[in-house]
Amino acid sequence: MTTTAKNPERTPFPEFSKEGHQAFSGSDSIKFACELIRQIASATWTGDARSxxxxxxxxxxxxxxxxxxxxxxxxxxxxxxxxxxxxNAALECLSRCMLENQPVANREYNLKHAAALMALYERQLAAWDRRRELAARHMSVSSTKAKKVRPSLQQNEERKGQAVLTHQSEQQGARVAASCADEKTNVRKE
Structure with a gap:
């Protein structure tokens, strides 16, 4: 896949299978996964790296x-x-703000850009969360609709059983009430 400049035989990423690249790219395409790696690598600040x-x-x-x-x-x-x-960009701006012997104008410039990048970062995270919530809601609504459209046989049987139990308990309650009423009547007659 990718080789380093000094050692063309060494790659920073292990070879990955279809499942491996789907784990970070969400795609079946190896070309798409490789492009993501290229984008990640180019967006990672390495200017101050020592090796x-x-x-x-x-x-x-x-x-x-x-x-x-x-x-x-x-x-x-x-x-x-x-x-x-x-x-990465926001943190790089913040780290540049902390350099020693830096003119105030440079510090303010980097702080301004760091603040804008952190606000963008927050909006991106909100978009990520909204996308995940919508997907979760969609899955939840789909399963709820399936349950409402065609209840399972077991649920129907449970409902019938509850209705029978309710009816039986009402009948039993009526019998108990009737026998109590009969006993009161018998007690009064005596």
Whole structure:
């Protein structure tokens, strides 16, 4: 798949099977999965990395973060890459704000961009949550409709059984009340 510049035989990602790339791309397409990896790698800041291994570790961490998001389809995978890229950019701006001997104008510039990126990050997370909630609601409504349209035989039998029990208990209650009334009448006659 991807090779590092210094060592073309070494790849930062293990070879993955169909199930493996579906776990982070939400897609059956290996080409789509490879493009996501390329996008993750290009959106990961590596300018201050001291070695090829450090670059690799950062890219693999971003890949694993996307895998942990567990996108269910291609749209969620693309949104996941955007979320990760925005997160990385915001943190890079914040780290530049903390550099020593920096002019105030540079610090303010980076803070302004960090704030804008964090607001974008928040909107992206809200979009992710809305998408997941809608999918959950859709699944819930679908199963509820299926249950309402055709109740199971067992549910029908349970309802019939409850109706019979209710009817039997009403009859028994009426008999008890009648016998009580008969006893009161007998007591009064005596």
């Amino acid at each position: 090829e291994e450090e670059i690799e570790a950062r890219v693999v961490a971003a890949y694993e973060a996307l895998q942990n998001l567990a996108p269910r389809d291609e749209l969620e995978a693309m949104l996941g890459v955007q979320i990760l890229a925005t997160h």
